Amino acid sequence: MNTLATTAQLTEPLSMVDAVNLALHRAMREDADVVLLGEDIGPNGGVFRATADLRTAFGEKRVIDTPLAENMIAGLTVGMATQGLKPVAEIQFMGFIFPAMEHIICHAARMRNRTRGRLSCPLVIRAPFGGGIHAPEHHSESTEALFAHTPGLRVVIPSSPQRAYGLLLAAIRCPDPVIFLEPKRIYRSHNQQIKDDGEALPLDTCFTLREGQDVTLISWGAMIKETLAAADQLLSEGIECEVIDIATVSPLDRDTLLASVSKTGRCVIVQEAPQNCSVGSEIASMMATEALFDLRAPVARVSGYDTVMPYFRLEQHYMPQTDQIVTAVKQTMEFS
Amino acid sequence: MKTQYEGKITLTEYLAPSGELLHPLPDTAPDRETLLRYYEKMVLARQFDNKAIALQRTGQLGTYASLAGSEAIDVVTALQMTQSDVLVPYYRNHIMQHLRGMDLADVLLYWGGDERGNSAEAQHQDLPNCVPIATQCLHACGVATAIKYREEARAVVTVLGDGATSKGDFLEALNVAGIWQLPVVFIINNNQWAISVPRALQTIAPTLAQKALGAGIRGEQVDGNDVFAMHERVSQALERARSGKGPTVIEAVSYRLSDHTTADDATRYRSPDALKTGWEREPIKRLQTYLHQQGAWDAEQEQALQNTVADAIQQAVDRYLATPAQPVASMFEHLYAEMPRSLRQQRDIAVAREEETS
Numbered sequence: 001m002n003t004l005a006t007t008a009q010l011t012e013p014l015s016m017v018d019a020v021n022l023a024l025h026r027a028m029r030e031d032a033d034v035v036l037l038g039e040d041i042g043p044n045g046g047v048f049r050a051t052a053d054l055r056t057a058f059g060e061k062r063v064i065d066t067p068l069a070e071n072m073i074a075g076l077t078v079g080m081a082t083q084g085l086k087p088v089a090e091i092q093f094m095g096f097i098f099p100a101m102e103h104i105i106c107h108a109a110r111m112r113n114r115t116r117g118r119l120s121c122p123l124v125i126r127a128p129f130g131g132g133i134h135a136p137e138h139h140s141e142s143t144e145a146l147f148a149h150t151p152g153l154r155v156v157i158p159s160s161p162q163r164a165y166g167l168l169l170a171a172i173r174c175p176d177p178v179i180f181l182e183p184k185r186i187y188r189s190h191n192q193q194i195k196d197d198g199e200a201l202p203l204d205t206c207f208t209l210r211e212g213q214d215v216t217l218i219s220w221g222a223m224i225k226e227t228l229a230a231a232d233q234l235l236s237e238g239i240e241c242e243v244i245d246i247a248t249v250s251p252l253d254r255d256t257l258l259a260s261v262s263k264t265g266r267c268v269i270v271q272e273a274p275q276n277c278s279v280g281s282e283i284a285s286m287m288a289t290e291a292l293f294d295l296r297a298p299v300a301r302v303s304g305y306d307t308v309m310p311y312f313r314l315e316q317h318y319m320p321q322t323d324q325i326v327t328a329v330k331q332t333m334e335f336s
Numbered sequence: 337m338k339t340q341y342e343g344k345i346t347l348t349e350y351l352a353p354s355g356e357l358l359h360p361l362p363d364t365a366p367d368r369e370t371l372l373r374y375y376e377k378m379v380l381a382r383q384f385d386n387k388a389i390a391l392q393r394t395g396q397l398g399t400y401a402s403l404a405g406s407e408a409i410d411v412v413t414a415l416q417m418t419q420s421d422v423l424v425p426y427y428r429n430h431i432m433q434h435l436r437g438m439d440l441a442d443v444l445l446y447w448g449g450d451e452r453g454n455s456a457e458a459q460h461q462d463l464p465n466c467v468p469i470a471t472q473c474l475h476a477c478g479v480a481t482a483i484k485y486r487e488e489a490r491a492v493v494t495v496l497g498d499g500a501t502s503k504g505d506f507l508e509a510l511n512v513a514g515i516w517q518l519p520v521v522f523i524i525n526n527n528q529w530a531i532s533v534p535r536a537l538q539t540i541a542p543t544l545a546q547k548a549l550g551a552g553i554r555g556e557q558v559d560g561n562d563v564f565a566m567h568e569r570v571s572q573a574l575e576r577a578r579s580g581k582g583p584t585v586i587e588a589v590s591y592r593l594s595d596h597t598t599a600d601d602a603t604r605y606r607s608p609d610a611l612k613t614g615w616e617r618e619p620i621k622r623l624q625t626y627l628h629q630q631g632a633w634d635a636e637q638e639q640a641l642q643n644t645v646a647d648a649i650q651q652a653v654d655r656y657l658a659t660p661a662q663p664v665a666s667m668f669e670h671l672y673a674e675m676p677r678s679l680r681q682q683r684d685i686a687v688a689r690e691e692e693t694s
Contacts, residue, residue, distance in 0.1 A: 035485065061485065067515060072474055072508040079424070079478015083461060085485065087478075099504075106468050107475065115464055116455035117670045152671050175673035204676060251676035 013191035019161035020050045020126075020182060023168040024088065026198055028058050031086060034172060037064040037073060038090030038126075047092055048128055048187055074100035074125065078107045081123040081177070088172060094129035094181060095138030101146070108177040109152030121177045124168075130222050130272055131319050132185035134312040141309045142221075142273035147179045148250035148282070154178045154203055155250040159224035161192040166201030167247060173200055183222035203248045206256040212240035215266035215329055218257060218283055220246045223320060227270045230325035239333060249279045257283060258291055265296035266332045272319055275303035297335035300328045343549040347557040347589075350564035353617045355625025366567045368632055373415065374563050375627060378407040378620045380645045381431035384440060385594070387649050388430075388447065392598040396657065400447045401428050402594030405561075406525050408619035409588045410495075411435065412566040413523055416574055417493060422483070423462040424476040424494040426469075428525065432495070436462060440652035445659060452662065470500035473509035473522065480518035480583075491577035492520040499530025501544045510551035510585065519577035521570070522548075522585045525560065527592035528614075532605040548585035560588030561619035593618060664690040 014022065028034045036051060036058075042065040045052030055063040066073050070091055077087040091097045097104075104125065112120040131140035147155045154176050158164035164182065171178035201207075209224070210231055219227040224245050231241035242260050246252065261267045267287050269280040284299045302320045310318050350365075352358050366374065385404050391397035403410060406428060414435035417423065423436055430443045437458035446453025446465060454464035463479070466472035476494035483490045500506050501524060513520050524544050528535045541547065548555025554576075558569045566588065573584035591614035595602045602611075627633035668675060668683040675683070 067508075067512055069504075069508045069511075071504060072477075072512055075471060075474025075505060075508070076478040076481060076512065079463075079475035079480070080482045080485075081478070082463060082475070083422075083479050083482035085482045102468060102471060103474065107466075107471065112673070113670045114451055114454055115670075116451050116666075118455050118457065118459065119461075119463070120673070154672075251672070251678050254678050 009196070010193040011196055013193050014161050015188040015191050016158065016161045016164045016182070017048050017050050017187040019165040019192075019194055020168055021052055021054070022194060022196060023165045023172075024051065024054055025057065026196065027088070027169060027172040028054065028062060030198065033084060034086045034088060035062050035064065035080065036088050036090070037066050037076065039066060039068055039073075039092050041065060041090050046090060048184065050126070050182070051090065069099070070096050071099035071103065074103035074108070077123040077125065078103050078111065078121055081108070081121040082111060082119045086122050086124075086172060088124040088126065091125060091127040093139045094127040094143060095141055097125075097127055100125070104147070104153070104177070104179070105150050109150050112176070113152060120175055122175045124171045124178045124180050126180045126182060128182045128184040128187070130183045130185055131309060131315045132222065134315070137311060140312070140315060142271070142304065144181055144249055145273060145278045148279050152177065153250065154248060155181065156203060156248050157181045157183065157221040158247065159183065159186070159221055159245050162194050163201060163207065163245070163247060165194050165196070166199060167203070169198065170200035170203050174203060178203070181221070185222040186225060189225070204251070204253055206253045207245040207247055208242065208256065208260070209245050210241065210243040212242040212264065214240045214264055215268060215332055216242045216244060216257070216260040216264045217268050217270060217325070217329070218244050218246060219270035220249055220279075221272065223270045223272050226320060226322045226325060229322045230329065233322070233326055234329055239329060241329065252282070254286060254290075257286070261287055261291045262294040265294055267295070268300045268302065268325065268328050268332055270302045270320055270325055272304050274306045275301055276306045278303065297332045300332050302328045343546060345543045345545045345555060345557055347559070348565040348569050349559035349562050351559075351562040351622055351626060353561070353622055355622050355629060361564060362568065364568060364571070365564055368630075371563065371623070371627065372632065374408075374411055375620070375623050375633070376641060376645075377411040377415065377431065377435060378623065379641055380648070381407045381411060382620055383642070383645050384430065384649055387653060388444065389598060391444070391653065397444060397447050398449045399597050399599045401597045403428050403430055405527055405591050405593035405614065405618060407431065408563050408566055408623070409523065409525055409560045409590060412563050413493060413495075413570050416567070416570045417491070419460070421491045421493060421574070422479050424472045424479060424492060425463065425465055426472055426495050426497065426500070427465045427467055428497070429465075429495050433459070433462070439655070440649065441655035441659070444652065444656035448656060450659070450662060470496055470503035470505035472496065473500070473506045476520050476522070477509050477512050477518055480513070480520040481516065483519055484516065489578045490519065491574045492518075493523060493574070494520065495523045495525055497530060498524060498526040498528065498535050498538055498544060499533065500524075501547060502538045507547065507551070510548055510553060510583075513583035514551040514553040517580070517582040519580070520583045521573045521577055522583065523570070524585065524587045525590060526587050527590045529592045529596065529602075529606070531596040531600060532602075543587060545585055545587035553583050553585065555585040555587070557587045557589055560590035561617050561622060563619065563623055590619070591617060
């Protein structure tokens with residue numbers, strides 16, 4: 001598959017994982033300081049094929065298969081980034097990122113601050129995350145809040161092939177450390193033609209996917225799919241939803257969210273992650289403290305349960321479904 | 337049964353605790369001028385350490401990690417490095433940082449609770465102090481990966497304590513340094529203590545250096561109180577790194593002559609006899625005795641050096657104490673390359689509070 005358009009033409013329809021691959025190709029062509037590292041990313045092209053063909057195109061010096069140690073991968077990226085390289089590391093599944101947390105939280109997020117800008121950590125750590133693909137234990141959780149809670153990090157989650165392309169380019173060019181979480185349930189769920197013009201998308205602005213007057217639906221990642229489906233269904237019943245993909249979950253673009261809720265007076269947050277101390281909690285709290293007098297109804301949250309992610313036979317019962325979003329919106333609409 | 341692998345760990349030592357030579361010196365031994373420079377900087381390290389502890393005891397410095405006992409390791413290693421090499425220190429390498437360009441006032445500023453101690457351009461690409469144990473070993477490998485990627489003839493030096501050898505970061509670093517043949521030198525300052533836990537409780541392995549063998553890389557022991565031994569082994573390890581011959585682990589055997597930090601009280605767990613033995617082997621007296629015996633040093637020179645060093649340290653202390661605190665807004669700066677809007681609001685609140693309360 002040749003997706004290496006050199007001019008700003010539309011590609012053939014691409015999946016999100018192909019869009020990630022396309023962005024990596026472009027970033028590596030543009031900047032010799034971009035180096036990829038991770039487990040099985042070389043000849044194998046990554047277990048999801050996000051790095052397919054990159055070894056052939058850029059060689060083993062720039063597409064590095066590492067020993068099997070996530071902590072080591074994160075520690076290496078910190079050292080590489082302090083010297084001006086732009087490492088893009090792949091953690092094979094987010095469920096295996098925990099050994100890397102010390103380097104991400106204690107070093108990557110702090111290096112610029114700790115040295116008052118003398119050194120920085122312009123690194124990207126990519127990880128597929130979330131449920132819905134019938135995976136084994138530890139392969140399905142949504143733990144973005146752990147990173148969103150850490151000052152100094154940017155946490156970015158795309159929800160479509162085009163946004164994966166533009167946001168990943170932005171993440172790689174960003175002078176700050178970026179945790180780039182790829183919702184694997186929608187890796188191949190739909191294809192989209194991509195404008196391969198090298199344009200990055202902003203990391204400080206939410207994307208308003210649909211405008212509406214009655215209620216604001218706020219979501220990110222794979223749940224955008226169900227959120228848009230709910231908005232379609234509700235529109236047929238006469239309820240206009242404004243749908244916002246926050247995309248960068250930290251630091252959050254509060255202004256766009258507050259402006260929308262002050263317009264609609266209603267807010268429903270949809271997330272796959274457990275509810276307790278989540279990104280959705282922060283958004284709900286923000287609405288309570290900064291938009292209370294614009295609200296016409298309590299803020300609603302449709303979340304994963306505060307349980308361990310069940311093995312896959314029950315995962316559909318864990319993950320929010322379209323009808324739950326529809327119900328939450330209708331309950332919200334009952335307040336006048 | 338076939339023997340698949342046999343390893344050995346050597347110990348390099350030249351100068352006995354008495355100041356006598358154990359063996360004839362090799363041709364590559366440091367000349368008199370170099371020895372005097374080592375001595376001078378070791379005296380500086382010791383005086384600085386005493387001054388920093390005194391500042392902490394009088395409420396003018398935060399918790400401070402003493403370097404006492406590691407003067408030979410740190411001074412010889414730092415002076416063997418070139419400016420283009422990179423130092424990835426832990427939190428006890430104050431004199432190494434200084435010898436590579438950092439103002440002692442900045443060292444104090446760091447321990448005085450001010451991030452600007454890490455910010456001076458004079459530190460070039462060296463990493464700042466690393467507090468989480470052993471994590472710096474992987475950063476050193478990352479720095480070395482960047483150097484190797486750019487095909488530069490530079491070495492990376494990282495320093496760790498004996499306790500750090502028990503952590504996965506250290507072992508993962510050795511492993512990747514071996515596979516990728518990274519230009520990195522790991523210096524273990526084996527000072528026998530990880531706060532209160534003695535070396536014998538870290539591992540049953542008779543040496544720490546042999547952990548290198550498991551990663552397929554070179555490991556060796558050196559008497560860390562012996563400038564001749566340190567000079568020879570560190571210079572060879574650096575040369576190997578710079579010429580693409582891969583990593584080295586040097587276990588420098590020394591003794592922590594201080595408490596772990598000023599927040600520690602080693603009398604709770606360490607016998608006076610053990611400490612006394614430590615002082616009998618310490619590096620500065622050992623070199624001084626040798627220099628005396630060689631006719632290269634006398635009491636008058638000693639007094640002049642002590643005075644010069646004391647003046648230099650006092651000047652650094654004066655600069656440190658005269659440094660005004662950062663404004664409150666500084667905690668919001670340098671977190672991101674560009675301050676997020678949400679953070680600007682919090683900064684404004686903090687600044688307003690600062691103005692109200694000042």
